[in-house]
Amino acid sequence: MITNRTILISLLLHVSVTTPNHLQAASPDTLGDVLERMRVKETRQYRYLETRVVRMLVEPWKATGEMFISPHHLVISQQFPKSTTTAISENMMLYIDNDQEIHRSLKLERPFAVPGMEPLMQLLFVSGGIADLEEEYKVDFDAEAQRWRLQLASRTYDEHDIALFQVSGKTGQGPEVLLLEYADGDRSEWKLSVHSRGAAAEQELRRELDKLKNCQIPLECGSLN
Amino acid sequence: MYRAWFFLLLTVGLAASAILLTSVRTDIGDFFYSGDSKDPAFRMTLQQSDELDRRYLISVGHKGVDVATARRFMGALKRRLVQSKRVRRVWTEPFSHTDVRQLLRFYAPHQRHLYSLEPEREVGQLFDLESMATQANMIREALLGPDPSLTKSLLPDDPMLLTLGWFRRIGGMYKKPDADPTYSSFFLEARDAGLDTSAQQELIRTLVQTFDTLNADYGQRFTLEFTGVAVFATHIQEQAKRDVNRVGTLSIGLVALLSWFVFRSFRALLCIGILLCASASIATLVTHFVYGYLHGLTLALGATLIGVCVDYFIHGMVNSGNRTGPERQQAIRRIWPTLMLGGATTLIGYTALSFSGFPGLRQVAVFTGSGIIAALAITRFMLSDLMGLFRVRVCPSIHLSWLLNAGAGARSRYVIFMVIASFALVYGTRIHWDDDLSGLAPSLERLAETDHSIRARLSSIEPGRFILISGDDMESALQVAEEVQRRLAQLMQQGKLDVYYPLFPWIASTELQSRNRMAWNKAVTSEVRERWENTLTNKGFNAKHFPALTSDQKPFLEPEWVFTSPVASLLSTQVLVKPDGVIAVIWLGKHAPQALIDSLSNIRGARYFSQKDNIARLSREYRKKAQTMLIWGVLVILILLAVRYRSLKIPVLVLSPAALSIMLVLGVWGISEVPVGMLHLIGLLLTAAVCVDYGIFFLDNSSGDIKVTFQAITISAITTAAAFGSLGAAENPALQALAGTVSPGVLAGFLLCPIMLGRIGTGFRDMN
Secondary structure, three states: OOOHHHHHHHHHHHHHOOOHHHOOOOOOOHHHHHHHHHHHOOOOEEEEEEEEOOOEEEEOEEEEEEEEEEEEOOOEEEEOOOOOEEEEEOEEEEEOOOOEEEEEEEEEOOOOOEEEEEHHHHHHHHOOOOOOOHHOOOEEEOOOOOOEEEEEEEEOOOOOOOEEEEEEOOOOOOOOEEHHHEEOOOOEEEEEEEEEOOHHHHHHHHEEEEEEEHHHHHHHHOOOO | HHHHHHHHHHHHHHHHHHHHHEEEEEHHHHHOOOOOOOHHHHHHHHHHHHHHHHHHEEEEEEOOHHHHHHHHHHHHHHHHHHHHOOOOEOOOOOOHHHHHHHHHHHHHHHOOOOOOOOOOHHHHHHHHHHHHHHHHHHHHHHHOOOOOOHHHOOOOOOOHHHHHHHHHHHHHHHOOOOOOOEEEEEEEEEOOOOOOOOHHHHEEEEHHHHHHHHHHOOOOEEEEEEEEEHHHHHHHHHHHHHHHHHHHHHHHHHHHHHHHHOOHHHHHEEEEEHHHHHHHHHHHHHHHHHHHHHHHHHHHHHHHHHHHHHHHHHHHHHOOOOOHHHHHHHHHHHHHHHHHHHHHHHHHHHHHOOOOOHHHEEEEEEHHHHHHHHHHHHHHOOOOHHHHHHHOOOOOOOHHHHHHHHOOOOHHHHHHHHHHHHHHHHHOOOOOEEHHHHHOOOOOHHHHHHHHHHHHHHOOOOOOEEEEEEEEHHHHHHHHHHHHHHHHHHHHHHEEEEOEEEEOOOOHHHHHHHHHHHHHHHOOOOHHHHHHHOOOOOOOOHHHHHHOOOOOOOOOOOOOHOOOOOOOHHHHOOEEEOEEEEEEEEOOOEEEEHHHHHHOOOOOOOOEEEEHHHHHHHHHHHHHHHHHHHHHHHHHHHHHHHHHHHHHHHHHHHHHHHHHHHHHHHHHHHHOOOEEEHHHHHHHHHHHHHHHHHHHHHHHHOOOOOOHHHHHHHHHHHHHHHHHHHHHHOHHHHHHHHHHHHHHHHHHHHHHHHHHHHHHHHHHHHHH
16 A cells, blocks of 8 residues: 555655756865866867946846867867857967957967966966965865865956956866956856857867968967967 | 397387277268267168167068968967077067056046147047947947956046057057068067177077077977168178188288299298288277277278388388498488388378268278377388398399389470370360269178068067157157157158157147146036947946046156056157257158158157168268369479479479379269269279379489389389279179279379370489
């Protein structure tokens, strides 16, 4: 005879079987796990949504597009609200505003040292772990069952500089949200979702880099390939 | 005997001192400009020269190499070079990213003072709706771009973010030529002075070795070109060394051979060598004492010119003959007045030349003059002792006394004179005077081509052509510069000027800054403020968080602040501050010179300057003055001879071989249409000096035996012609010019002596 107790036990069993793994009790990530995961080893293609909250703007500003990260490149292909491309290689950063035909380049003084973004670039591309960053940034890491969070707080900064970098994601996975907080209260948040990886992502990245062949600074653009 | 030994030791000491103590300069500027020149262009050249002389422009070709590999190669090359102790820095762009940020922050508070050269007309245009919308868009792009921190740091001082537009304007003025993708170029600055050739040679060796080593690692796919002042200086020095070795060896060999052929005695040769060494050492030391240095060209020209001195030794030795002891001394004493007269006329010639205004020739005159005086004194007081020490007996084997029979009668002399004078008159007018002094430097065509092609890749600026601005103080100089830039802007619009390196808006006069402030404050009314707030709001800005548009009260930008900013390294080559005024330079790209000259003609304190044209102008002035002074010199010589001979006719006759020889040379120049310059004039003077001496020696015949006198003149002429003829083997066109002028001139003068003076000499000697 099916009693209320039987139904309850069945229900409990069903729930335990069908509950997704990430809702089950999983061991939290360690800092080492996260750093290992962040270090770029294969090409990945992300879709992103950037939200910037700037005091001087009435409304937050949003942008969407695709981001490609490979061991040698970081390419941000913004599609909305306008088409721009930011391409970073070991020695060079390019910014191309396709609508206004603005093409600018910046030679990087150290490998992947994008001004203002050095800590993140270092975590992605440069071996050496967190130790190198601790001199300039206070490093905080915490992880729960479902999420991890890594914070790098600048020890010295000016009024309008980035005071805090925060990267977070789901346990067992790579970065999902990147948050930049400026000392003046402005902030920029990037939400990332993996679209493809490996050969498929590499192919898409190549296509983006090929588009740069028509840029107005061919030497710099060519150097990315 | 003791005197002779003492003299020998003294000669060794003098030679050692001359070698060890003398410093030699090769900067052509030292030869052209006197150290105290008030010419602002010269002072500007000096100011720039120390910095720019240290710079190398290096261009690496990488045709067929993929760009990433090329970039890695260039990075590695620069990193290795910067580690060399001879290298101060290596760079491609004048400003790094950090420099740019510093510059923008430095200039942000002063944007309203530096907005425009025509503030009354242009400031107001900032505040119409369209311009405001453009500015607001620019601010929005910057805030949402890759570097919002920088933008936010600029806005409090510059609410309309004029700074970015200002920087773009400047960047447009420094535009580079279209990049050739098969070359990558960069600058290198040496630690040592550019004209320190030994240090620069070491640096060049390091540069080439570093490149070769790296190139080997990359499969020899790259090529290297480089240029700079030091490259030319070391090349010139190496070429000068080759010339000295080649010409020195040849002339010493020829003179030695001739001397042996003539005197049949190595001792006689040794004697002459010691006497020349002593004379040259004294000349070097005296010149060094007077000037503190010796110019390379002085050494080159002076050393050849001092070949005149060998004539005194030869005359002394030939007239001594086989005599010994007191008889030899007496023979030399007998010809001494004639030698002195010859020396005096030569000195007059060089003194006249030194008044041409050519600083280099003044030094040459000091060098030659002191050498001649030393040679005369040595001949009078030491030659006999030295000949005694080496037991030199002179019995020359050369006999051309049959030429003495070629003396022309009075009528024939007039005919000869008329023929040669007509020849000179007809063809002398066709002489093509060339004041381009590039002939003073050896042929550098290949280096000049490399230099030109490298510079064309790196910069649009034409070196050596600029606008020179001078003012009593910084304010007046800047005001002149601003007026100049207004004209240059017009010329650019007309297509007569490609690009220029400005002073404004890096730096501006207080007057202009004040005008900009007044225009700004006049324009920023409450209505304009409201319009700006509305524009910001329309663009989605939160106007109350935006810095307000206010009237300007900020202090003006002071020039001394600018020279502590990152732009100091750029402007230091353009502005020179001296106690008596300020000199500034605006570098020019491709331009139409006459249009520039016309445009600036009514701006006081500004002039167009072309280094090459300036040198040519100076050379022309020097040459004309030298021609005038030489005529005066001839007149003085005539007077001196008139006093000596107590006659007007005799001096004219004495000068006739020299005069006719010069006329022949002038005529040949006219026929050959060879470009004739300053060096030819110097050669002409030397020819005249030597030939006048021959005339004096011939007519005086102090020894009493015309055959002996003529023999001495013959030996002198042959050795002088051989010594100067060997200059023809030099690479330096200047030395070739001397060879082509002096050798034939001296031989012609020698032959004309017996022809023009043969019969007169007899009568004169009988009379005396």
